[in-house]
Amino acid sequence: MNGSVNPTVYFDQDCRFCTNAVKTFKRCLLLTNVNLAPAQSNSKIYEKMLANDSWVVTDKQGNPHYKYEAFTVMCKSSPLVSWLVPFLSLPAMNTIGDRIYHYISSRRTSSCKNGGCA
Secondary structure, three states: OOOOOOOEEEEEEOOOHHHHHHHHHHHHHHOOEEEEEEEHOOOOHHHHHHHHHHOOOEEEOOOOHHHHHHHHHHHHHOOHHHHHHHOOOHHHHHHHHHHHHHHHHHHHHHEEHHHOOO
């Protein structure tokens, strides 16, 4: 890819929590140049979502990112918190962030429509 593509956040459209979370991130972080799309709209992305048990955020080059790292990619596009990315990307923060992501994702089933979360 040519680097001019806006980042895209792919989420599980069958999960109300997931849908609401990405919309809230987009609004609160002022992510005007970030696209939102259901992972189910792209079979390759959907497979990656299921394989990694994670949302998928593609960066400007089209590279996929998962779990906490995906969150930091979103933050890079935010005029409010992009300055925090060097701190958020520290190894200790990645470890903590992935643990928090796992904690939340493992409990999101109760917020999902018909229990159909990945």
